[in-house]
Amino acid sequence: MDLNFKVIKKSNKTMARIGEFHTKWGVSKTPMFMPVGTQATVKTLNPEELESAKANVVLANTYHLWVRPGEDIVASAGGLHKFMNYKGGPILTDSGGFQVFSLADPKNIKEEGVYFKSNIDGSNLFLSPEESIKIQNKLGADIIMSFDECPPYPATYEYMKNSIERTLRWAKRGKEVHSNPNQALFGIVQGGEYEDLRKESAIETVKMNFDGYSIGGTAVGETKDVLYKEIEYSTKYLPEDKVRYLMGVGDPIDLIEGVMRGVDIFDCVAPTRIARHGNAHTRNGKINLRNSKYKEDFTPLESNCDCYACKNFTKAYIRHLLISEEVLGQRLLSIHNIRFLTKLMEDITSHIETDDLEEFRNDFYKKYYNKEVVK
């Protein structure tokens, strides 16, 4: 399915752009951050809370839903949206590629697919590109991903070359079996830190004419310099009129840098994971609410934030909840962190409008890290 992506405004200074795409859930505006709901739920949050944090697209994971409860059960429920009662926007499913590679022994990555062990009971499982797409067809998300290999970092040039070529063959195999016309299918660019491989991967993937393009294999341990180059090496060879999705990146500064390099959408577990571990993003940096200095701090996480947590609760209370292991603490921080990133994307958008995103970046960086941008 075509997402009818349109670029509304382009920066004259960077590759940043404002755009929108369309699904039956309406218009989705980019640049956008998508929270992750691996097991058909954004951990600790209900759909109303997601909407209150201005989430639009949410992610779910093919691997997890395949092993439990199984794609047939989700299909019987009427698809992911009905199963999880999410009406706030589109759902995107990851192919399972990333999970499989964290569970598989590298030598069990074969041409036909990947052999690995279940994280639940250790049983032997096999996932192929065709199977991944078929599962995603049944799960019924609006946007689905090709089954790719997410190579480790660092990987040798030889390894990476073989890997991207296999990922290209897998993309083709997946596309051939894709049978749900209501779903947009994305291809995934790989190639690690090697420009020529990113280029080859991008060009060959684009030739297959997907509904959008993902940039994968990033944020796997490389430095930020390398990450930004990987993004550039990829977006450079991707078409203007298709959505570009940088997978797994969610550090606030990386979102800005990504947009400046032409990325439209991002996802990341970080805002919800760090929330569950007691951390909150603020414009003045990340803070750990478990720290004793917040014991008597009766101010909100951020005084100018419009999220439910900031409008109703204090740091001292949230700290108390976290220390007492009350789940509301994790929930309030999750709401705040998601809203922090969706608000960041709104600010990025307005600075593309005024075409001064670099200044915004510098200012944000200075406040968040309490230092000047290096370079």
Next chain:
RNA sequence: GCGGUAUUGGUGAAGUGAUUAACACGCCAGAUUGUGGCUCUGGUAUGCGUGGGUUUGAUUCCCACAUACCGCC
């Protein structure tokens, strides 16, 4: 009043006549990037009830005192 037992960090406790007093919890701090994770990694008693004594050396042995608990009158 007499007898017995006990007294180790914020808590529950282990332990030995002698290099850094175990472990757990708590507390303090850090990590976390297509979620195998309410997870992981660090730090946390200049001190073993108080005062004496024995000894080369005592938290560990002895004495007194204090406190607590349990018996008995």
